[in-house]
Amino acid sequence: MATLRPLTVEDVLRVNGSRRFAAALAATSPFDSLTNALIAARCIWLNEVDVTGWLEAFAAHPPIGTTSSSVSKWSKEEQSAALSTATDSTAQELSEWNAKYREKFGFVFMICASGRTAPEVLAELKRRYANRPIVELEAAAEEELKITELRLAKLFSAETAAPPTSGSSNRTRPPITTHVLDTALGSPAAGIEVHLEMWKDATSPPSFDNKEFKGWTTLGTSIxxxxxxxxxxxxxxxxxxxxxxxxxxxxxxYAPSGFFPYVSIIFEIKRSQTTEHFHVPLLHSPFSFTTYRGS
Known part of the structure; x- marks a missing residue:
C-alpha cells in the first residue's frame, strides 16, 4: 500500500491557503491512502477551520479568468477549460462580475472551475450573486473543499509514483494523452471537453459491480x-x-443529436508499466465509438 510521506505546512499550503488547515492536515499525516487523506481534509476544513481560515484560503486564489504570470500552475490547469472557451466579450463580462461579486461579499468568487467553460462559470457567478452573504460563504467554502480535494489527489499521485529507473530520461509529454477523431466526418473533433480522473481508493478498485462510482478524483481537464x-x-x-x-x-x-451524451474509458496502469506512455484516443461518430491504446 502506497503511503504519502509526512506533509509539511508548505506542502499543504499549495493545496489550501488556510494556515490553520495546513497545520492541522500536516500534523495528521502521513496517510496510507488518498481516501484517508481526503477524509481528514474534509473533517478539518468543515469542523476545525473557522470563517477567518476560510477567507484566508479564498484569498490565495486569483479571480476566475485571470491570466497573470503570477497565477500558479494548478490554478492555470483548473481554469484551462474556462480560459480556452472565453471570448473577448465573455472575458470582459467575467471581469466585471468578479468585481461586483467582491464588492458585495468581500472575497473572490470561489468555484471549482475544472472542466467548466467560461459561459458556465459566468452563469454560476450570476446565479450565486443573488445569494445572501451567509449562504454564499458556505457555498464558497464547499467550492474551496472541492479544489482542495482535487489538489490533494495531484499531490498524492506525484508522491506515490514509483521512483525513476536507472537510465530513464524525462518525458517530452505527460504519460497519459488523448485525441478525438470524428469518424463520421473523417476529421479531428475540436472543442470537446475532456476529463482525466484516477480511482482514489487503492484498497478497493473499481469493478463492474460498483453502482455509484463515487471514487474518482479529477487530475486534469482540457478542451x-x-x-x-x-x-x-x-x-x-x-x-x-x-x-x-x-x-x-x-x-x-459536440454532437447534441448523437446517441451518447458522454463517453468514458476506464483503463489500468500496472506497477510494471509506470515508465510507459498511454495514448488513449477516441474515435467517435453520432451512433458509435471505439478506442485503442496508441503511442
Whole structure:
C-alpha cells in the first residue's frame, strides 16, 4: 500500500491557503491512502477551520479568468477549460462580475472551475450573486473543499509514483494523452471537453459491480484543439502512479443529436508499466465509438 510521506505546512499550503488547515492536515499525516487523506481534509476544513481560515484560503486564489504570470500552475490547469472557451466579450463580462461579486461579499468568487467553460462559470457567478452573504460563504467554502480535494489527489499521485529507473530520461509529454477523431466526418473533433480522473481508493478498485462510482478524483481537464488533441491533463512526470484511470469526453456538446451524451474509458496502469506512455484516443461518430491504446 502506497503511503504519502509526512506533509509539511508548505506542502499543504499549495493545496489550501488556510494556515490553520495546513497545520492541522500536516500534523495528521502521513496517510496510507488518498481516501484517508481526503477524509481528514474534509473533517478539518468543515469542523476545525473557522470563517477567518476560510477567507484566508479564498484569498490565495486569483479571480476566475485571470491570466497573470503570477497565477500558479494548478490554478492555470483548473481554469484551462474556462480560459480556452472565453471570448473577448465573455472575458470582459467575467471581469466585471468578479468585481461586483467582491464588492458585495468581500472575497473572490470561489468555484471549482475544472472542466467548466467560461459561459458556465459566468452563469454560476450570476446565479450565486443573488445569494445572501451567509449562504454564499458556505457555498464558497464547499467550492474551496472541492479544489482542495482535487489538489490533494495531484499531490498524492506525484508522491506515490514509483521512483525513476536507472537510465530513464524525462518525458517530452505527460504519460497519459488523448485525441478525438470524428469518424463520421473523417476529421479531428475540436472543442470537446475532456476529463482525466484516477480511482482514489487503492484498497478497493473499481469493478463492474460498483453502482455509484463515487471514487474518482479529477487530475486534469482540457478542451480538444483544431487537431482534435487535448491539452495537458496531468503533470509531465517520468513515472505515472499505478492504478485505475478514466478519461471522459463530453460528446453531448459536440454532437447534441448523437446517441451518447458522454463517453468514458476506464483503463489500468500496472506497477510494471509506470515508465510507459498511454495514448488513449477516441474515435467517435453520432451512433458509435471505439478506442485503442496508441503511442
Amino acid at each position: 480538444t484543439n483544431n487537431d482534435g488533441r487535448s491539452g495537458q491533463l496531468m503533470d509531465n512526470v517520468d513515472n505515472v502512479a499505478p492504478g485505475f484511470y478514466r478519461i471522459s469526453f463530453n460528446t453531448s456538446k
